[in-house]
Amino acid sequence: MRFGDLVRRLAMDTRPLGIPAYRRLWAGQGVSFIGFQLTSVAVSAQIYDITGSSFWVGMLGPANLIPLVVFGLWGGAVADAVDRRRLLLVGAVIAWTATLALLVQAALGATHVGLLLATVAVHATGFAITGPTRGAIIPRLVPAELVPAANTLNFLAGGVGTVVGPLVGGIVLTQGGFAGAYLIDALLFGAGFYAAVRLPRLKPIGEVTRPGLRSVVDGLSYVAGHPVVMMSFVVDIIAMAFALPRALFPEIVAERFGGSLIAFGWLSASMAIGSVLGGLMSGWVGRVRRQGLALTFVIAAWGLSVAAAGLVGQLWLMVALLAFGGAADLVSSVWRQTILQTHAPDDMRGRMQGVFMVVVAGGPRLGDLRAGATASWFGATGAWIGGGIACAVVVLAVGLAVPAFRNYRPAVRGL
Incomplete structure (x- = not known):
């Protein structure tokens, strides 16, 4: 195979960007997400600055998780029953209001950890509504064969x-x-809001179920009732709850790198660096047929890369190993999201995305809680390495034990 052909096979598929509504949503989400991540880094650093404790940083986990579970499931049910564009706008305004509240607290020099955690919970509520809604919108904007690329x-x-x-x-x-970090987030929010405003009306298709407990239970x-869908959630929970080392970053930076905020920034960005590089070379992802089996091995690779990163002392090598794990995580995320969007009918997609949001956003919060708690018992290094190894062992045992998942092949035309 010639080098040019290899590059074309590996290069990511950009055809969805030819659809104006999707392109605006994608660009707006990308810009506003920079601010979202800036706030995530700032609030964890602020809590550690106030308390000096990884335990309290880990408490960001439940502060985010509870609203994500409650409003993620409810938001997904509502997304199946109302205009998804309007719901997206409502959730965005809630998140933006919480960002402004963080800005005011920082500007006033507030040091009440409980108030910070409560504000984070409000922010998570807005995120829990917008996440499943946005995921349910995508199959309405692009044809089915372009869903993996989107x-x-x-x-x-x-x-x-x-x-x-x-x-x-x-x-x-x-x-x-x-305060400077929260101000930038508040300003970047405008890009995502503009993209949501420009979306067409997206009223529900098919049977409409009144949002409530019954519709959530149906979801x-x-x-x-679908083992492949269930296992796609299970393996992701294993990956995040066992291996995610994010809550340990402040303590590790203090122990190994003298508390350098630059080192903290690099560690916080490391997994995303791998995600970006993996995305740029993702042309092969849609051609993998045994997606269940591949998911299992990819998540095991993520766990082992995290464990290896905890063993080394050089910042560049930690970043490189976590970046490899980030690339593996991107691939697994694409397969899991595609399974949900193509298995479920449109009148169920909001609820599926609600469950997806609870798992994808809630799993890391469980990971934060697990990391913070185990660091109190075994130290930051022990919690980091042990979690990565446990992830690899458990996901191989569970993923290979379910034949429907192990043998799963996508039914979407073009995959």
């Missing part, structure tokens, strides 16, 4: 934001403090 582009945009946000965060926190029943 998902890859979305994760790439998120990866870029996760790289740029923390790297800029290291500089902003040094020069402008916490969970759908998950329980």
Whole structure:
């Protein structure tokens, strides 16, 4: 095979960007996500600055998780019953209001950790509504055969934001403090809001179920009745809850790199760097047929790369190993998202995306809680390495034990 042919096979598929509505949504999400990540870095650094404790940084986990579970499931049910454009706007305004509240607290020099955690919970509420809504919108904007490519582009945009946000965060926190970081997030929010405003009306298609407990239960029943869908959630929870080392970054930076905010920014961006590089070379992802088996091995690779990163002492090598894990995580995210969007009918997609949001956004919060708690018992290094190894062992045992998942092949034409 010639080099040019190899590059074309590996290069990402950008055809969804030819659709104006999707292109605006993608660009707006990418810009606003930089601010979102900047705030995430700032609030964890602020809490550590106030308390000096990884435990309290880890408490960001439940502060985010509870609203994500409640409003993620509810928001997904509502997304199946109302105009998804309007719901996206409502969730965005809630998140933006919370960002402004963080800005005011930082400007006033507030040091009440409980108030910070409560504000983060409000922010998570807005995110829990917009996440499943946006995911349910994508199959309405692009044809089915382009859904994997659209998902890859979305994760790439998120990866870029996760790289740029923390790297800029290291500089902003040094020069402008916490208030400066929250102010930038509040300003970048406008790009995502504009993209949502320009979307066409997206009223529900098919049978409409009144949002409430019954519709949420119907969505969970759908998950329980489809082993492949269920396992796509299970393996992701394993990956994040066991291996994610994010809550340990402040303590590791203090122990190994003298508390350097620049080092903190690089560690925070490392996994997203891998996601971006993996996205740019993702042309092969849609051609993998045994996606369940591949998901299992990719998540095991993520866990082992995290464990290896915890063993080394050089910043550049830690970043490189975490970047490899980030590339593996991007690939697994694309496959899991595509499974959901193509298995479920449109009148169920909001609820599927609600469950997806709870798992994808909630899993890392469980990881934060796990990391913070185990660091109190075994130290930051022990919690980091042990979590990565446990992830690899458990995901191989669980993923290979379910034949429907192990043998799964996509039914979408063109994959």
